[in-house]
Amino acid sequence: MGGAYAAGVHDHLRIISAGGLPPHPSPLAQADCEATEGRWTLVFTRDLRHPTEKVWAALTEPGQLAAWAPYTADRDLSETGGATITMIDDENPQDMAAEVVRAEPPALLE
Template sequence: MTPDDDTYRPSPLAQVDCTATEDRWTLVFTRDLRHAPEKVWAALTEPAQLAAWAPYTADRDLSAAGDATITMIDDEKPQDMTAEVVRAEPPTLLEYTLGTDLLRWELAATDAGTRLTLRHTVQDRDWIPKVAAGWHLCLDVAEKLLEGHPIPPIRGAAAMDFGWAELNDQYARRFGIPDTGLPDA
């Protein structure tokens, strides 16, 4: 099940940056949400909420440090990945490994709700626009969930039907990284 493509359109590009350290690259993706940090935290950590918007779900609540199994949901081939929550400081900081990637979610209260900053570290610079495009779609879905108007998750090959390629191209141009298209399967 996917969102109705007659009603869903990707939101405007997010505030993004890219930093390099040694042989790794970090996408810095910032988005303002109209919801309290506690509500956003729950969406980031509770398996049922993750399954409603993220490209994965978890075998446990991620709000405490320790090992976890993250199941990537890509069409009909779910893939289990080893993860470790390295830091969990509810409701402001969540950091965990996902395979070789590191995800750091920072939540800061604002007058209007929460400023969410995701720092997603990858090994290959070419992945930065792809990751930005994917998180862009996922966070659009998360925002609908937080607003109480959920739409089905956009993940896997279905993302192509909802603007992933265009977002990937736009983020690639913004970063000055060649658009290499779809990730290798």
């Protein structure tokens, strides 16, 4: 996966499993804003030092999402369709409807 917000996903996972916070936050990433079919999309691009398959798993598998993201999903996000995203970064988890509109493993996830 040529890059996306996934950058540092595995660094973050590694650091969390070691029981500490990252010594330095990841550098800011350029974000592009695109209008597509009447919707705005933020696109983050990053180059990663990890195998594509591991980054894809970190972005799509509920168990891995919960390790680095402020949310988890009710299903694997590798396929298109509706999903429920549960925000877990607060004392009161909150469910939100979400949709995977494009999934081309292991390169594209929208």
